[in-house]
Amino acid sequence: DAGVTQSPTHLIKTRGQQVTLRCSPKSGHDTVSWYQQALGQGPQFIFQYYEEEERQRGNFPDRFSGHQFPNYSSELNVNALLLGDSALYLCASSFWGVHYGYTFGSGTRLTVV
Amino acid sequence: GDSVTQMEGPVTLSEEAFLTINCTYTATGYPSLFWYVQYPGEGLQLLLKATKADDKGSNKGFEATYRKETTSFHLEKGSVQVSDSAVYFCALIQGAQKLVFGQGTRLTINP
Numbered sequence: 001d002a003g004v005t006q007s008p009t010h011l012i013k014t015r016g017q018q019v020t021l022r023c024s025p026k027s028g029h030d031t032v033s034w035y036q037q038a039l040g041q042g043p044q045f046i047f048q049y050y051e052e053e054e055r056q057r058g059n060f061p062d063r064f065s066g067h068q069f070p071n072y073s074s075e076l077n078v079n080a081l082l083l084g085d086s087a088l089y090l091c092a093s094s095f096w097g098v099h100y101g102y103t104f105g106s107g108t109r110l111t112v113v
Numbered sequence: 114g115d116s117v118t119q120m121e122g123p124v125t126l127s128e129e130a131f132l133t134i135n136c137t138y139t140a141t142g143y144p145s146l147f148w149y150v151q152y153p154g155e156g157l158q159l160l161l162k163a164t165k166a167d168d169k170g171s172n173k174g175f176e177a178t179y180r181k182e183t184t185s186f187h188l189e190k191g192s193v194q195v196s197d198s199a200v201y202f203c204a205l206i207q208g209a210q211k212l213v214f215g216q217g218t219r220l221t222i223n224p
Contacts, residue, residue: 004156033211042117042202042214043157056211090156092212099145099206100164104156 004105006091012111013081019110021076025093026103031055032074034066037088037107049074050096078110086112115140117203119215126193127223134188134218136177136203144207146170146179146186151200151217160188160201195222 005024013019025032031050035043045058049068063079072093078085088107095101120135138144145164149157161170166181175190186203203215 031210035212040217042204042216043212045211045213048211058211092157097210099210100147100159100162102159102212104149104158106154106156 004091004093004103006089006105006108008108009106010109010111012113015081015083015112017081018077018079019081021078021089021091021108021110023074023076023091023093023105025072025074025091029093029095029101029103030072031094031096032068032072033092033094033102034074034076035090035092036060037090039087043090046076081112083112086110115144115205115207115213117205117213117215119201119203119218122217123219123221125221125223128195129192130222132188132190132193132197132220134201134203134220136186136188136215138184138186138203138205140184140205140207142207143181144205146177147204147206147212148175148177148186148188149202149204149214151202153199157202193220193222195224198222 033048034046037043047057052068065077068074090107091105092102116139147162148160150160161172163170163179169178177188200217204212
């Protein structure tokens, strides 16, 4: 049973560019959450998708946007990249409403130069 | 808002030593509490959880007790191994289904 799959694993972008990160949830999970983990810090919640709608959002600017597809997979888009966007981006999937069943992917390491 | 504070790291111990990593939280209601572990190059793995006061979560020799009176959820292990070397995150969740993490504690175990 595949867990959460994220792609790509590493990415280097230039300031001002746009990036799209992808996540396939664990089989059977219907909810996807995205987190940003800066170096040496704990993950910070970006947003959560369920039934193809953004259900919650953390304290991130509108440059961060997302999408969920009918097969529950999800994308995270970041526009106008800043150096400070360099981080590990983690995707977590779960069943809607279940607080302890989160499964995390290995993340996408984004470096902005 | 809700927050989690962990003890400053890094922590370095010898194999078979006793481990404690302190975690305290601030929350308005009754959160569920978690410890996650992150091995190098990997995502987060749930280590243990507790969903109400006085619950004890345990897994792989690690334990943590939900103490509402002290708003704490300290992680303990009686005898650590080299393979326990990782970064440990304390986290909470309440109502709004978003995990709130502490800053993490890097643990290194020397043989």
